[in-house]
Amino acid sequence: MLGRAANGVYWMSRYLERAENTARLIDVGFHLALTRGSRQSQDEEWKSVLITTGQLESYCALHNTFTGPQVFNFLLREKSNPASVLSMVENARTNARLVRTSLTNAVWETTNEGWMCLRDLLSRPVRETSLGEVLMQIRRTGTLVRGALEGTMLRNEVFNFSRIGTFIERADSTARILDVKYYVLLPSAAWVGSSLDNVQWDTLLRSVAGNRAYSWLNAGAMDPRGIARFLILDEQFPRSLVFCYEKIGSNMAGLAKEYGREGPAHALLRDSRAKLHQTTIDTIFDAGLHEFLQEFIGKTVELSSAIAADYRFIE
Structure with a gap:
């Protein structure tokens, strides 16, 4: 197998896993912030999410506060953030397309459909009321692609x-x-x-x-x-x-x-x-x-x- 193709398959899976992990961290940050008594404690919780994802420095280059919607929109859809979930899923799709002939139709279609659905959901700022739906779709995309890999790919x-x-x-x-x-x-x-x-x-x-x-x-x-x-x-x-x-x-x-x-x-x-x-x-x-x-x-x-x-x- 050519190194470029191996790289594409490897990073397709890494990006999808990373996107799902980021979604889980956002979900945790949101629920933990709700248990914090003060605004300062809530901000610290969102700051810790940024630290865990390694995106604190890039976030601080754009913002000087740590409100929930500001943080999770940065992590989910900020155009200038190459590590946003939308960018990661798009990168996974790009890598999948590069190795399209090595993948089954099921793997390619679930990857492509997941990206298109997220692109639509993240085309506008995410509110707290719609955050759950967005995070569920991110997790669903990862689950479906893994299921397609397990169920249809040669070992x-x-x-x-x-x-x-x-x-x-x-x-x-x-x-x-x-x-x-x-x-x-x-x-x-x-x-x-x-x-x-x-x-x-x-x-x-x-x-x-x-x-x-x-x-x-x-x-x-x-x-x-x-x-x-x-x-x-x-x-x-x-x-x-x-x-x-x-x-x-x-x-x-x-x-x-x-x-x-x-x-x-x-x-x-x-x-x-x-x-x-x-x-x-x-x-x-x-x-x-x-x-x-x-x-x-x-x-x-x-x-x-x-x-x-x-x-x-x-x-």
Whole structure:
């Protein structure tokens, strides 16, 4: 497979996953802001959404306040923002079109239709009353494209590159959300165990679509340390760091089998997977959760670059 085509499939999936993750963060920011008592606290919540998505600097170049509609319209549809959801879905569609002959009709059509629907929804500023509909459509687009990939694509290099892109993006997003949100939401003595305490942690889990799964495994007990373990080390949860790296590993193995060789990216992946499986939540907290997550994010970026080099994405 040509490197340019592999790059297109890989980034099609990354952009769609990133758009969906951004939508979930906006949803969380909106609901958490509603629980904040003061305007300043609400603004801080929206600021944290921008920090998590890495868009604080570009936002501040245009605005000096952090009101909800201002922030979520910037993240969703701002024309000067190349990282807006609309731009990401358009980039996913552009990449899909470049590799159109490698995709099934179902994958192309769901990607194209999702973009057209979002383009129409985001053609005018989004109000709080219509925000839910927009966010639902973003999540629906990602779900439909993944379903089309799973249900219609051959398990070949195209499928493998697509899945690798999805799970690299997902692992990076989970790590960043946990890193930014965890200490913000550490319970104060004033409301430990209160309904507000549970709502805050439940909303964090919602940002990674994990609230129901966590409740099933932990009988609904909102334990901060348990939540960190769940998001990092749980092998059943499809957005945990361990789960994502296992899926990357299986699809990288598929590429190695198809091409008959391994490259430096495989060695990097083996090292990272071994470290994840050998660690415990106690070890992570003893060394520092923030430090662990920052190292993980750095290794994920390094792995992505190594994959691009191994498979000559720029050609």
